[in-house]
Each structure stands twice: as structure tokens, then as C-alpha cells.
Amino acid sequence: MLNNERYIRQMILPGFGQAAQDKLRAAKVLIIGVGGLGCPALQYLVGAGVGAIGLMDGDTVSRSNLHRQLLFNESDIGKNKAFVAAEKMKLLDPEISFLVYPFQLSNRNALDYIGAYDIVIDGTDNFAAKYMINDACVLLHKTFVYGAVSRYQGQVSVFNVTAGKGRSLNYRDLFPVSPARGEIQSCEEAGVIGVLPGIIGTMQAAEAVKLLTGLGETLYGRLYNYDVWQARSYEIVLSLHPDVTEIDQDSFVQADYSFVCEDGDEDIPEINVREFNRLLQEPNVFVLDVRERHEFPRIDFSDAQIPMSELQASLETLPAKEICVICHQGIRSVYAAQLIKTRRNLPVYSLKGGLTAYFNQQGI
Amino acid sequence: MAIEILFFGSLTDATTVGRLIVEDVTDTDQLKTYLMERYPALCSARYFVAVNQRMIQQTESLQPGDIVALMPPFSGG
Structure with a gap:
């Protein structure tokens, strides 16, 4: 009762x-x-x-x-x-x-x-x-x-x-x-x-x-x-x-649910335009453009474009190569590189100054 | 055209403000790019987007007076 x-x-x-x-x-x-x-x-x-x-x-x-x-x-x-x-x-x-x-x-x-x-x-x-x-x-x-x-x-x-x-x-x-x-x-x-x-x-x-x-x-x-x-x-x-x-x-x-709290500040090497041009000749380097799809200018020297907003979900699609990340000004690419480093543990670089620096120097 | 942006939870660590008025953005993709350039730490932040209190699953066009919310996950208990 x-x-x-x-x-x-x-x-x-x-x-x-x-x-x-x-x-x-x-x-x-x-x-x-x-x-x-x-x-x-x-x-x-x-x-x-x-x-x-x-x-x-x-x-x-x-x-x-x-x-x-x-x-x-x-x-x-x-x-x-x-x-x-x-x-x-x-x-x-x-x-x-x-x-x-x-x-x-x-x-x-x-x-x-x-x-x-x-x-x-x-x-x-x-x-x-x-x-x-x-x-x-x-x-x-x-x-x-x-x-x-x-x-x-x-x-x-x-x-x-x-x-x-x-x-x-x-x-x-x-x-x-x-x-x-x-x-x-x-x-x-x-x-x-x-x-x-x-x-x-x-x-x-x-x-x-x-x-x-x-x-x-x-x-x-x-x-x-x-x-x-x-x-x-x-x-x-x-x-x-x-x-x-x-x-x-x-x-x-x-599944591995044991993700733990760690410091996210992986040190990402930044490369300059001259080094970037040299990397473009390397067959084992994968150039990843993380700009959003509507951003200009269009480029033909990247191996893939995965917008930063989609990168998290697409990390597994990256090949097991050296990755060089590029974006408009070289800011987002550092964050993208950190994500790639922590999640995929691949060797990864970011283009310092981004495509802005690249086109400035190409023009000279 | 003025769009109001609301940043929830720890996103304000990246933005330092909880609320922002943005002019001249026409859709949510453009807005995201603008915000990531303005607040680079947002690039690595996790959040979903709602327009006028409705979660969106793909890019949506924005009208003057729209309110866009960026909502991160919370894990404290």
C-alpha cells in the first residue's frame, strides 16, 4: 500500500x-x-x-x-x-x-x-x-x-x-x-x-x-x-x-572512449613561401587547403580542399603523408595542423602568412 | 544588414564577447569564415549553429534581424 x-x-x-x-x-x-x-x-x-x-x-x-x-x-x-x-x-x-x-x-x-x-x-x-x-x-x-x-x-x-x-x-x-x-x-x-x-x-x-x-x-x-x-x-x-x-x-x-584532457598546444612548424615552393615539388607532401569553399582565389596546386568547418569530421580521409596546410592568412591553418597532429599524428606544417603571403611573393 | 551573433559557454574565451553585431554577411558559411578570421581560436572550437533558435544542418541565408547562436558542448557536472 x-x-x-x-x-x-x-x-x-x-x-x-x-x-x-x-x-x-x-x-x-x-x-x-x-x-x-x-x-x-x-x-x-x-x-x-x-x-x-x-x-x-x-x-x-x-x-x-x-x-x-x-x-x-x-x-x-x-x-x-x-x-x-x-x-x-x-x-x-x-x-x-x-x-x-x-x-x-x-x-x-x-x-x-x-x-x-x-x-x-x-x-x-x-x-x-x-x-x-x-x-x-x-x-x-x-x-x-x-x-x-x-x-x-x-x-x-x-x-x-x-x-x-x-x-x-x-x-x-x-x-x-x-x-x-x-x-x-x-x-x-x-x-x-x-x-x-x-x-x-x-x-x-x-x-x-x-x-x-x-x-x-x-x-x-x-x-x-x-x-x-x-x-x-x-x-x-x-x-x-x-x-x-x-x-x-x-x-x-x-570503441575508445578514454579521451583524456591534454594540452592542445602542439608545436606546429611554420614554413615560409620559399620552403613551401620546394615542398610543392615533393611527391610525398599532401597540400591541404582549409579555406571555406566560397573563398577566393581558386588554386590548382593543392591536393585537397577540406574547409576548416568540416575538417574534424574528415580527418580520417587524409592520407598518411606529410601534410602542408594552407589557408587565407596562415591562422586557421595552424589550428587545422594542430587538429591533424593530435588526431592523426602525421608530420604537418602550416604556410606562414597563408596564400596572401604566397601570392605577394609570387608577384614579386 | 545587421545580424546578431550569440556565443555560448566557453566560446567567449575565443571571442571575449557574448554578443556581436555583424553587418554584410549573407549566409552562415560566410559568417563562419568572418568569425574565424576575426577570432582565430574559434577555428578549433566545437559548436553547432542555430538561426533564430533553430539548429541548422547546412548553410542558410541570413536576413537583417536574424539571430545566430553558436552553441558548444558543455561537459561539467
Whole structure:
């Protein structure tokens, strides 16, 4: 018999009632990452009466967590987050069952654990885990509630709602290619204001309650961005990316999700026009033009043109040769060269001053 | 013709501004090139583009008054 007194204030909402409460009680939610996002999401899902909650986190509580992970206190420092969180939540509602997974998600365990739940809350703090959760949920046809923060801004959305026809929107429709080793963007050491993950994680819980009860309107198909410093929100209607294909189980298990945070400043040798002219005679040098397609002048001495905006997705098409990157002024080409160096580890040069310098000197 | 550009998240590390008004760009490809020349660090940044709060998948022409958002991924939690 459900303890209705506990949930009465939500059950009296028009349209909610016993039926919605029963759906929450029958639901199984997996929270991956019990930190800044996962803690508030967890507290509100327990409050709402979700029947079974899985908690996955291999981290221990540290003092620097406490400004935003308010479920924990000083006496929890050094203890596993998933264990501590479950113990505290049992005090809030002893009728809810908690399953504790005191380790990190990997592509070896993801399918087993995610497969046992109805929906997933992404409370993780790194791209490797976010792509892994996305790909596992796509494989298993599970919906997940995405959340992430960066300094003063947070994002929330709902991905992979499988009820409709055709392919469902997922995280790779926004960002198809996972970050490479050495990409600065994979480091989120930039700091965060404590209240922000509280807001975003709470929004994730709200999305989960709507998904589980079938009530209200979810953020599926929309990315919600909240800027706590400006007190502004911005919403973007999402669409399917044409290049995203569904991953299969074998490639998921074999994929390397262990991209780590590294310094992206590879030293790129810059060559002058005289050296460039000499390189043009070398058969083993591949000249890559990274200007956008509409840029002039057209040239006939490059081996390929891959605009900077498309390079990330096309890196695998580059031959295993020495690469000389050129652009209009020799600025973009350095960035392109860094990308090629970190992702393909090929010998790579950039033409200093770009085609502007080249044509200036050819004219002399 | 004035187009308003909004830079979200860590993209402002590259641009130093969150908002920019650009004149004389006719489509999103031209805008991207302009932005990459003006803020070279954007070249290596990852983001998707939305025009008037709708994500685009290919180049789109721009009209005066359009608002273009560059949205990067966030990974903090």
C-alpha cells in the first residue's frame, strides 16, 4: 500500500492522481554520476516517489565538492558518493529501493547496467561518459535526460525518445564527433558556480518525472540553455544530423572512449613561401587547403580542399603523408595542423602568412 | 544588414564577447569564415549553429534581424 500522505501534494494536482503516482513507483531510474547534477536530481526523484533508483559513481566525496553537492557533508569526505547518497536517501524514503554501483561507467559494463532501467539521468562531468551514455542508450532504445554545466551556463535536454517513427534525436545530432585527445574543450576545470548544477540537476529530475508519468511537455527536441549570471535562458529547436548513423554493439564495446584532457598546444612548424615552393615539388607532401569553399582565389596546386568547418569530421580521409596546410592568412591553418597532429599524428606544417603571403611573393 | 551573433559557454574565451553585431554577411558559411578570421581560436572550437533558435544542418541565408547562436558542448557536472 502506497504511503499516499507522503505524495499527497503532487497527487492532488489536476491530471496527476494515483495513476501518475503508481507509474513513478513502478519506475526504475539510473543516475550516472552522483555529483553536482546527480545529487539534486536524486533528491527530487526520491521525493517524487520513483520506486527504484540506481546510483553509479566511482568517486569519493572531497571537500571541494561540498559547495555544490549539498547532499554530502564534512563527515562524508573520502567515502564513495553512490554509497553515501543511498544511505542518506534511505532516511528520506525507506520504501524506495536503491542499487549502488560504486564504480565508473565503461563501455564494457554500460549495456548491462543501463539495460536494467527505464530511463537514465546523465549526471557525469566528462565527455567520455556523456558519449558512452548516449551511445549505450541509443543501442538499448533508452531515453536519457542530459545535463551539463560550464562556468555560469547549463544545458538540459532529453534524448532518444523512442516512441515516434524513425530515428530519435540523440546527443550526436548536436556534436557528432567525440572530442579528441588534446582538445581543450574536453577540460572543464574552468570552475562552476555552486547553485548552477543544483538548478540544472533539478531540471533533469523534472524532465524525468514528466517522462515517467507521461504528463506535461518534455525538452525532447529542444536544448535548454540557462545562464545563471545573466539570468537568461535560451532554447534551441534541434534537428537530426544527416551524418549520424546508429552504432552497433560490437563497435560500441570496442570503441575508445578514454579521451583524456591534454594540452592542445602542439608545436606546429611554420614554413615560409620559399620552403613551401620546394615542398610543392615533393611527391610525398599532401597540400591541404582549409579555406571555406566560397573563398577566393581558386588554386590548382593543392591536393585537397577540406574547409576548416568540416575538417574534424574528415580527418580520417587524409592520407598518411606529410601534410602542408594552407589557408587565407596562415591562422586557421595552424589550428587545422594542430587538429591533424593530435588526431592523426602525421608530420604537418602550416604556410606562414597563408596564400596572401604566397601570392605577394609570387608577384614579386 | 545587421545580424546578431550569440556565443555560448566557453566560446567567449575565443571571442571575449557574448554578443556581436555583424553587418554584410549573407549566409552562415560566410559568417563562419568572418568569425574565424576575426577570432582565430574559434577555428578549433566545437559548436553547432542555430538561426533564430533553430539548429541548422547546412548553410542558410541570413536576413537583417536574424539571430545566430553558436552553441558548444558543455561537459561539467
